[in-house]
Amino acid sequence: MTTAMRGTSAEGTATDLPRLLPASQQPQEWHAHAARYGGRVPFRGAPGRLIPDVREAGLTGRGGAAFPVHRKLEAVLDAATSRRKTAVVIGNGAESEPASDKDATLLWLAPHLVLDGLQLAAEAVGADQAILYTHADRRHDVGRRLEQALTQRRQAGVERVTVQLAQAPPRFLSGQETAVVNHLGGGPSIPTFIPPRPSERGFDGAPTLVQNAETLAHLALIARHGPRWFRQVGTAAEPGSTLCTIRRADGTARVTEVPLGMPLRDLLGPVTLDGAVLIGGYHGTWLPVAQAVQLTLDNHALQAAGARVGAGIVITLPPDSCGIAETARVVRYLALESAGQCGPCLNGLPRMAAALAELAGARPRRQARADLERWAGLVTGRGACHHPDGTARLVRSALVTFAAELDRHGRGRCSGTNPRPFLPVPRAQARTEEDWT
Amino acid sequence: MLANVRGIDSTTALWYASRATGVVALLLLTAVLLLGILVTRQGRLPGLPRFAVTGLHRNLSLLAVAFVAVHVLTAVTDGYVNIPLTAAVVPLASPYEPLALGLGAVSLDITIAVIATSLLRRHLSRRVWRAVHLLAYASWPVAWLHSITASSDMRHGWMFALAIGTALAVVAAVIWRLAAAARDVPRAERVGLLMSAVHGAHGRERTTRR
Amino acid sequence: MTERLVVNPIECDGHGACAELLPEMITLDEWGYPIVDGRPVPPALDRDARAAVSACPTLALRLLRS
Known part of the structure; x- marks a missing residue:
């Protein structure tokens, strides 16, 4: 597997998908990660410098809300500057939606990409500590994998900000942004009222960036390849790729990386036209298959049908289910x-x-x-x-x-x-x- | 002279004024506490809208403060016994009846804190405000003990009956409030409880023909 | 400067005093919790809005500048 990876230069394969997941579907250790993406975290040297690239790339949060990432980065950096309080970065891998498996899969297969993104996000907002928050043992023991990954990174000498691992309780609302901050601060893992936003006053009262694990992985690649590379897939309004959890009527489930704007027809596989699909998971929208096959996987197209990409969950209901x-x-x-x-x-x-x-x-x-x-x-x-x-x-x-x-x-x-x-x-x-x- | 017969003249007027305002202040503080205890989701006064209960609670508390102020100032100004102004807020600072007046000072201190945080309520978090506000439950019994110990009148006749009456009313109200609080379901259990309630109502799983 | 009414639903216990004082902008749902009109408070209702805010026993209702 490693040799195959070395055979292809990072630049040459950059626009091909998958960008985030290893093509082999095997967990990517540090040396494989370094061979594929380069063994250096592309730090920019000072807070704020990465933000223009992220803005130009048009990266949005992949946790479900699709909020522009550069605006969150700016908000945290501004709050940290004006309040003279060092920011904190939280990588959110607590994917609590039962139908979704994309963050767990990403953390299992490509932990280093997420950890690269965490370091870069920390630099971008001038944070001096970072926390990676996950469900430790859903299908795989992600917690152990991340611990190993952190050891490998310390040995490779690429870690600047210390990363702590923290575990989310197995509840649906665990991954909600304010619930994450509340729980890490010693409270119950349930949401709190906004204001204050975590970007203003979050973990330990500090300006806090909470960013989904997949979003961090995209961030790590934007820092390496630049915004133009990022926009080579996806739509002009919603550039880039996204991880999806696809559940088909036959009961199979897989996590796949697709460009935003991909026709749902190609994503669904074999369907019956009088069936139904669920787009966006349990906070999502049921659509008749006949309508869904006309649509593409991006918020602009889905909005017209009252749906959203959400965390990229697409489920086909079996024809014999009610x-x-x-x-x-x-x-x-x-x-x-x-x-x-x-x-x-x-x-x-x-x-x-x-x-x-x-x-x-x-x-x-x-x-x-x-x-x-x-x-x-x-x-x-x-x-x-x-x-x-x-x-x-x-x-x-x-x-x-x-x-x-x-x-x-x-x-x-x-x-x-x-x-x-x-x-x-x-x-x-x-x-x-x-x-x- | 009629006033002289009753013992009120220019030398005792302040003293009597202090005692009278003291009694009224106790009654007002009792009313304020009772109204405050009543402010819950279920608590209502017949014929009054909800906002009137909190409004009355608030306005009577300010009136009570006015009476307490007159009560304290007349007692201090009166020359018959020597009570320094500091004794109003510092316990045991009075050479006259140090213990009884000390209770009054403690109660007044707490009341000042409760009123001040309520006036600044908009700028405080609910936690801080509520923590201080709960001290009112401590302030009232101390004020009551102050009344009983400082005034011999309060220990006899209809005044004594009045004092006992206020105490009984407060105890009853506190029991009512505690019972209501005991019925409160912990946050984590609320949804489950409601779930079984509404599913029981008309939700028996009916079988469908498949 | 315009102000909007915002209710913190976590603090709100549904006492309902706000709806009595500002029925023009606050109604109660079938469980007794306030449905608040999120539009800017018109000047004519400014006083009533302030009264409603200060009448809330749980400090759940606030006026936020927008």
Whole structure:
């Protein structure tokens, strides 16, 4: 594997995908990483110098919100300068969405790219400490891999800022930005109110940059190859590539790197036109396959259909599964994962879950559908975080996409012949305050 | 002279004024505490909108401060016994009834802190404000003990009944509030509890024909 | 300078005093929590908005300059 890597110069393969994941799908140790990307972290020598390149590259956050990365970097650097307080950088690999596996895969296969990005982000905002926050043992023991990677880097002498590893509790909201900062500061891993933004006052009161693990990996490559290289794939408005978790109707799941703007038709594989796909994960949107195959994987195109790229999750519902029943299971999980802090989320999500459970059964009350639509409207925009908004988005899209199926349930029928659950939903639920620590 | 018969003349007027304002201040502080205890999600006064409870709580507290101020100033100004001004805020600074007046000073200090943080409430975090505000629960019993110990009137007759009445009212209100707090569900359990409640309502999984 | 009403939903316990004082901009949902109009507070409602902010027992309602 290593020899194959050495055979291709970094520049020559730069525009080919995958950029982030090793083509071999084997974990990339330091020497392999150094052979592929160069064994030096391309530091710029002073805070702020990398930011113009990131702006020109048009890199956006790959954690789901797609916020422009240069603006976050600028905000943290400005706050650090004006408040004369040294910034902190947090690499967020706590991918809490059960259907997503892209950050865990990236950290498993290419930890050094993320760690390069963490060092570069730290330099860009003048931080003197960095934390990498992950779910340590979901499918792979990412925690151990990262420890080994850090040892290799110290031996290679490429680390400037000390990196600490920290572990997120296995909760849906663990990866939410303020929850990350709250937990690392010794509090429960649940969201806090903005203001203050972490970029103003985050970890330990310092201006804090929280950046998704994949975003950091892209940052490391922009620092090496420059913004023009980065824009060679993707669309003009949304340049670059993105990692996706693709779950097909046959139950297979894979993580793949695709250019933004890629036709969903090519991403989905074999589908039936009367089926449905879920774009953007459990805070995402159900779309009829017939509509989805007309679209491309970028926010501009998806927005028109009420969807977003999110964290790059694309799931095809098997034709023999009931979309309402699947959504009901997911919403029940999402409701149980609410931190219960905000009145509308606390009251709305359990009721929405109950109404969906009713709709998933035979001959639901007519009122259940109207209730669901009203509650979805009522919770949107009224939480400290976007958990109620995302849940409402999923529910509303299910009501539209599965409208015909809902009518069928009204007549006591269901087209789902396979009772086996399809979408991955963890069983866990927070029962005490300790479940958030 | 009528006033002389009752013992009020120019030499004792201040003394009587101090005692009278003291009693009124105790009643006002009791009302303020009761209203404060009532400010919960469930707590309402019949016929009053919610904002009126907090409004009354706030305005009566300012009125109580005015009465306490007159109460203290008249006691200090009165020449019959020697109470230095410092004794109003420094415990045991008075040669006359050091213990009883010391209790008054402690209560006044706490009250000042509670009122000052409330006036500055907008600029404080809720945690800080609330922590100081909870001290009101300590301030009231100290004020009550001050009344009982400093004034022999308060230990007899209808004044004594009044003092006991305020104490009973406060104890009852505190018990009500504690019971309400005990019904509070810890944050982590709220969603699960509501979940089983709403699913029980009409959510029995009905079977679908597949 | 315009000001907007912002409610911190974590602090808010749904006492509902704000909706009584400023019904023009704050209504209560079916669970008693405030639905706040996020548009700038018109000058005519400035006094009522301030009253609503100071009436909140949990300091959850604030006026933020925008």
